Amino acid sequence: MPQEYMLWSDLVALNSSPNAVSASFNKIWGTNPDGIALNDTTYYNAVTPAITQQYGHYCYKILGQINYSEGTQTSPTQAIVGSNTAYNNSDAPAAISLTVQGAWTETTAWSSSITAGMTFSSEISLEGVFKMGMSFSVSTTVGQSNSNSVNKGSSATVSVTVPPNSMIKVDMVATMKTETMDFSAPIQVSGMMGANFPDRVQGHYFWFNDVGSLVPQTSGNLTGTIQGTSAFDVQTHIGQAQPIT
Numbered sequence: 001m002p003q004e005y006m007l008w009s010d011l012v013a014l015n016s017s018p019n020a021v022s023a024s025f026n027k028i029w030g031t032n033p034d035g036i037a038l039n040d041t042t043y044y045n046a047v048t049p050a051i052t053q054q055y056g057h058y059c060y061k062i063l064g065q066i067n068y069s070e071g072t073q074t075s076p077t078q079a080i081v082g083s084n085t086a087y088n089n090s091d092a093p094a095a096i097s098l099t100v101q102g103a104w105t106e107t108t109a110w111s112s113s114i115t116a117g118m119t120f121s122s123e124i125s126l127e128g129v130f131k132m133g134m135s136f137s138v139s140t141t142v143g144q145s146n147s148n149s150v151n152k153g154s155s156a157t158v159s160v161t162v163p164p165n166s167m168i169k170v171d172m173v174a175t176m177k178t179e180t181m182d183f184s185a186p187i188q189v190s191g192m193m194g195a196n197f198p199d200r201v202q203g204h205y206f207w208f209n210d211v212g213s214l215v216p217q218t219s220g221n222l223t224g225t226i227q228g229t230s231a232f233d234v235q236t237h238i239g240q241a242q243p244i245t
Contacts, residue, residue: 002122003062005039006189006211010061012117014189016215018043024214025195029207033195047206051194057208059191061120063222068128071180071225079104081154081231082172087244088162095161102154102172104231108136109147112183112224120187126226130179134230142222156236169239174231181227187220 011017018036022044026032035046040053052058082102088094114120120142127137140146160168192208201207212218 001063001065002120002124003060004120004122006059006061006191007119008038008041008043010118010189010220011215013115013220014118014215014217016217021193021214022195025207025209028209028213029195029197029201031197031199031201033197035196037194037196047196051196051206052192052208055194055206055208057192057194059189059193059211061118061220062188062190063120063122063124064186064188066124066126066183066185066222069182069184070131071182073131073180074178076175076177076232079174079176079231080171081174081234083169085167085169086160086162087167088164089244091164093161093163095159097157097159098170099155099157100170100172100236102156102174102234104152104174104176106134106150106152106228106230107147108138108149108226108228109145110138110140110224110226111145112140112142112222114142114187114222115220118187118220120222124185124222126183128181128226130181130228132177132179132228132230132232134177134179134228136226136228138226152231154234158236158238160238163241165244166241167244168241171237171239173235173237175233176229176231178227178229180225183224183226185222187222189215189218189220
């Protein structure tokens with residue numbers, strides 16, 4: 001699963017702050033720390049380089065499993081995706097074979113957001129199948145809204161008997177369907193933060209604690225939607241004969 005370093009700014013999403021983290025260290029060790037450390041960064045009067053970096057105690061944001069749920073589905077619509085016309089300029093009926101080429105665009109659009117205050121810049125993959133049968137596979141970053149399109153096509157050959165001096169139009173008709181799926185995933189915070197104290201505490205100036213003991217909440221949420229539009233049940237419709245004028 002994608003992961004990246006936790007930032008001080010992420011504390012807002014965890015209902016915390018640097019001051020609250022410092023207070024948690026004070027509560028655990030009975031002494032107010034001079035400074036606190038997170039990965040390669042520090043806050044207040046902290047030892048540098050950051051003790052979490054010096055001792056290899058890092059803290060990460062880890063994207064959990066992405067879960068999908070059925071969203072809305074619009075009513076199917078009929079669309080003409082191609083047509084061809086058979087002409088008979090003679091004075092006798094004629095059997096004419098013609099090919100109809102159809103073309104349409106299959107579109108996937110998506111958007112996502114994250115718990116206020118938290119960031120997650122790593123690329124994520126969205127993969128699945130809509131209820132209507134269309135599959136999707138896209139890569140995106142949190143907060144991005146985008147879409148991609150794929151050109152699709154079909155062809156059919158039909159034979160029609162055209163009356164004298166007449167024409168018959170043959171349409172290729174598709175049922176266009178649009179469906180939306182919702183998705184969500186937890187973003188879990190895991191690892192350690194460090195604190196340096198003005199005097200030895202139980203024999204040490206530095207102490208490290210699990211982030212879960214320092215903040216009241218250890219996860220945020222990624223949420224979003226993905227929408228697909230495609231053609232199904234592609235068929236040919238033979239129209240009525242019309243006189244050639």
